[in-house]
Amino acid sequence: MSFRLRPTTAALFRFLEGADEVRPVEALGRVTDLAELPALAMPGIVQTDRANENKLTSRGRAFGTDLALTGIDQVVDGVTDHTRLARDVTVRAFVDWKIENHNNGDNGVLCVRGKSIIASDPELQLYGLEMERIDANNLRMRARWQDKLGTQAVLAGAAFLKPPGFFHVAVTRRWNTTTDILVRYYVNEILIGEETIAAAGDIGEGFGGTLIIGARNSSNPLVGFTDWMPLDSVIDHISIEGDEMSAEELRTDYRRQAVHFVEGGALLRAYIPPGDTWNPNPDSLVQRWIAAEGDGIGDGLAEANRLRDDFLPDRAYGNPLARWEFITGLAPGPSDSVQTRRD
Structure with missing residues (x-):
């Protein structure tokens, strides 16, 4: 089992494929089957043991340096750009984050919608979720996005003690005005922090529809991608919702x-x-x-x-x-x- 489909679900990936080379599918067909990054390998399938209470479903995908997935919005019932969410959004996942395979200060991106971090590219970042290693036991979770000028929103995020094994992370964004955006951070069932952002609120349009899981595009075209998840980190499933989910839900x-x-x-x-x-x-x-x-x-x-x-x-x-x-x-x-x- 995984997250349930909701009326506002924009994308849901369960990673239940039977072989590494089988491209992960989006449950609603709104995103193309995920592919490995150019000239790189496909993140491998990891079997999880249902008898272990820290494991949640039967399969996940293992990410790390040079291991990420990407897909593009596709037309469903005459509608495209299902993941183009420039206002309210929730990104959530069950993940086994291998903190020991990052150094202090290293960032890892779970998911980002939009491949650009420069203003000249029309496909700006609409939303994303990243985690930074603080020390051997603690992480900091942050949302990310850009405004229409390509300015990266500056967020403090929320620090937390990393739970053992798989844990649930979620970031919600409620867009009130361009100068009033409320971001909340959750680990497992606990609200660990919130912040109100008064800048970079005129969020970019995000034309192009690229969704990246496990990394983000780099500002250096020769590098290509950066902020990889720690080696052997596993995403069990991940969903993107077109609303601010409540703490109770x-x-x-x-x-x-x-x-x-x-x-x-x-x-x-x-x-x-x-x-x-x-x-x-x-x-x-x-x-x-x-x-x-x-x-x-x-x-x-x-x-x-x-x-x-x-x-x-x-x-x-x-x-x-x-x-x-x-x-x-x-x-x-x-x-x-x-x-x-x-x-």
């Missing part, structure tokens, strides 16, 4: 995969009859059965907890929030945030 999605799916699998393993063979190989039939059935049980647990925690108007989002507005006779404004609609 991000928490629910994280707990669905990292907590409730694990609980579902553990419950099934507990009911294996004594003496039956247990095979920890994630491709074995028993593991596949437990993974699928466990995810189903976990999904039910997640939904029950979502209704318990987020049903009332002060924490609702998505369709439940719209239903509360209908019941109370309120209509949201076109630019109202989730919090404004709740209030």
Whole structure:
């Protein structure tokens, strides 16, 4: 299982391909199948063990220096530029970030939309998520984008102690005006920081549609790319959403995969009859059965907890929030945030 498709999903990559050479597909077909960078290798598939509670699905892709992926927006139902999001956006991923393979001060880009960092190129950066190694145990997460003049937004980001194994990262951006942009940073289910940006708010148009995962373009054309992820870092899945996801929804999605799916699998393993063979190989039939059935049980647990925690108007989002507005006779404004609609 991976992130669920939402009404505002612009792109979702699950990295479930069966062989290294198979190009990763975008779940909605809105981005071309991802390809390796010119003259470089395709990031390899990494099998993950469902019996290990730090692992979340059966496959991911391993990134590092000279290992990144790129795709371009394509037309779906007569519409193109699905990832051209110059206002509200959320970028989130489950990642195993090998901090030991970076030096202090090194940056690594998970995802960036737009290949340029110079004003003369029409394909400016609309959004992105990068992480910087502070020291052997701590990282700093930052959003990135450019305005229409090519000016790079300057963000402080948010520092955090790197969790072990796979963890969930998310950055949300709410565009209010060109001088009022709210950026929030999440690790697992915790809001670790936020900042308001008053400059570089007239965000570029991003013509061209290039999406890069694992690096970004360099200002030096001879270098080509820079800010690679640390060697052997794994992205399990990554999504781009065309809205500012609420803290409650991000928490629910994280707990669905990292907590409730694990609980579902553990419950099934507990009911294996004594003496039956247990095979920890994630491709074995028993593991596949437990993974699928466990995810189903976990999904039910997640939904029950979502209704318990987020049903009332002060924490609702998505369709439940719209239903509360209908019941109370309120209509949201076109630019109202989730919090404004709740209030």
